[in-house]
Amino acid sequence: MRKNKRLTKEEFEAIRPHLARMKDRNVEAIRAILVEGRPQKDVAAELDVSAVAVSSMVRSAWEYHVTHGVRPEGWVSVSVVLPPEMAQLVREMERSARENLKAKK
Numbered sequence: 001m002r003k004n005k006r007l008t009k010e011e012f013e014a015i016r017p018h019l020a021r022m023k024d025r026n027v028e029a030i031r032a033i034l035v036e037g038r039p040q041k042d043v044a045a046e047l048d049v050s051a052v053a054v055s056s057m058v059r060s061a062w063e064y065h066v067t068h069g070v071r072p073e074g075w076v077s078v079s080v081v082l083p084p085e086m087a088q089l090v091r092e093m094e095r096s097a098r099e100n101l102k103a104k105k
Helices: 009-019 024-034 040-047 051-068 084-104
Strands: none
Touching: 009 024, 009 051, 024 040, 024 051, 040 051
16 A cells, blocks of 8 residues: 655755755645645646646655655665666665654654
8 A cells, every 4th residue: 555755844845955946836736745745636736737747746856855855863875776666665665764763753
Protein backbone atom coordinates (compact mmCIF):
# COMPACT_ATOMS: atom_id res chain seq x y z
CA MET A 1 0.00 0.00 0.00
CA ARG A 2 1.46 3.35 -1.04
CA LYS A 3 1.69 6.07 1.58
CA ASN A 4 1.26 9.75 0.84
CA LYS A 5 4.46 11.75 0.71
CA ARG A 6 4.60 14.41 3.41
CA LEU A 7 7.09 17.06 4.47
CA THR A 8 7.31 19.22 7.55
CA LYS A 9 7.28 23.00 7.10
CA GLU A 10 11.02 23.03 7.75
CA GLU A 11 11.69 20.31 5.17
CA PHE A 12 9.63 22.20 2.61
CA GLU A 13 11.45 25.48 3.31
CA ALA A 14 14.77 23.66 2.79
CA ILE A 15 13.80 22.79 -0.80
CA ARG A 16 11.99 26.07 -1.61
CA PRO A 17 15.11 27.63 -3.23
CA HIS A 18 15.20 24.70 -5.66
CA LEU A 19 11.63 25.49 -6.73
CA ALA A 20 12.46 29.10 -7.66
CA ARG A 21 11.92 28.51 -11.38
CA MET A 22 8.32 27.41 -10.76
CA LYS A 23 5.38 29.80 -10.66
CA ASP A 24 4.45 30.92 -7.15
CA ARG A 25 1.01 29.33 -7.43
CA ASN A 26 2.60 25.99 -8.30
CA VAL A 27 5.00 26.20 -5.34
CA GLU A 28 2.06 26.96 -3.05
CA ALA A 29 0.15 24.03 -4.56
CA ILE A 30 3.08 21.71 -3.86
CA ARG A 31 3.24 23.04 -0.28
CA ALA A 32 -0.49 22.44 0.17
CA ILE A 33 -0.06 18.83 -0.91
CA LEU A 34 3.20 17.91 0.80
CA VAL A 35 2.88 19.95 4.01
CA GLU A 36 -0.86 20.30 4.55
CA GLY A 37 -1.77 16.92 3.09
CA ARG A 38 -4.35 18.26 0.64
CA PRO A 39 -5.39 15.78 -2.09
CA GLN A 40 -3.68 16.28 -5.45
CA LYS A 41 -6.99 16.03 -7.32
CA ASP A 42 -8.44 18.93 -5.29
CA VAL A 43 -5.41 21.11 -5.94
CA ALA A 44 -5.48 20.22 -9.65
CA ALA A 45 -9.13 21.28 -9.85
CA GLU A 46 -8.37 24.59 -8.11
CA LEU A 47 -5.50 25.30 -10.52
CA ASP A 48 -7.57 24.09 -13.48
CA VAL A 49 -4.79 21.73 -14.57
CA SER A 50 -4.63 17.97 -14.95
CA ALA A 51 -3.92 15.65 -12.06
CA VAL A 52 -0.92 14.39 -14.05
CA ALA A 53 0.54 17.92 -14.14
CA VAL A 54 0.15 18.29 -10.37
CA SER A 55 1.62 14.83 -9.80
CA SER A 56 4.63 15.79 -11.91
CA MET A 57 5.20 18.97 -9.87
CA VAL A 58 4.97 17.04 -6.61
CA ARG A 59 7.32 14.34 -7.90
CA SER A 60 9.89 16.99 -8.90
CA ALA A 61 9.66 18.65 -5.49
CA TRP A 62 10.02 15.28 -3.76
CA GLU A 63 13.15 14.53 -5.77
CA TYR A 64 14.60 17.88 -4.65
CA HIS A 65 13.78 16.86 -1.07
CA VAL A 66 15.53 13.52 -1.48
CA THR A 67 18.56 15.14 -3.11
CA HIS A 68 18.81 18.47 -1.29
CA GLY A 69 16.50 18.23 1.69
CA VAL A 70 17.31 18.33 5.37
CA ARG A 71 19.40 15.35 6.38
CA PRO A 72 18.79 14.14 9.94
CA GLU A 73 21.83 14.34 12.20
CA GLY A 74 24.05 11.29 11.86
CA TRP A 75 22.57 10.21 8.53
CA VAL A 76 24.64 9.89 5.36
CA SER A 77 23.82 10.35 1.69
CA VAL A 78 24.54 7.51 -0.69
CA SER A 79 24.49 7.73 -4.47
CA VAL A 80 23.99 4.42 -6.28
CA VAL A 81 22.75 3.16 -9.62
CA LEU A 82 20.04 0.50 -9.29
CA PRO A 83 17.31 -1.13 -11.34
CA PRO A 84 13.99 0.74 -10.87
CA GLU A 85 12.43 -1.88 -8.58
CA MET A 86 15.44 -1.85 -6.25
CA ALA A 87 15.57 1.95 -6.26
CA GLN A 88 11.93 2.00 -5.15
CA LEU A 89 12.79 -0.33 -2.27
CA VAL A 90 15.56 2.01 -1.13
CA ARG A 91 13.21 5.01 -1.33
CA GLU A 92 10.68 3.13 0.78
CA MET A 93 13.41 2.30 3.31
CA GLU A 94 14.28 5.99 3.60
CA ARG A 95 10.62 6.99 3.93
CA SER A 96 10.11 4.39 6.65
CA ALA A 97 13.26 5.50 8.50
CA ARG A 98 12.12 9.14 8.37
CA GLU A 99 8.68 8.18 9.67
CA ASN A 100 10.27 6.21 12.53
CA LEU A 101 12.50 9.18 13.33
CA LYS A 102 9.49 11.53 13.42
CA ALA A 103 7.54 9.10 15.63
CA LYS A 104 10.40 9.10 18.18
CA LYS A 105 10.28 12.92 18.52
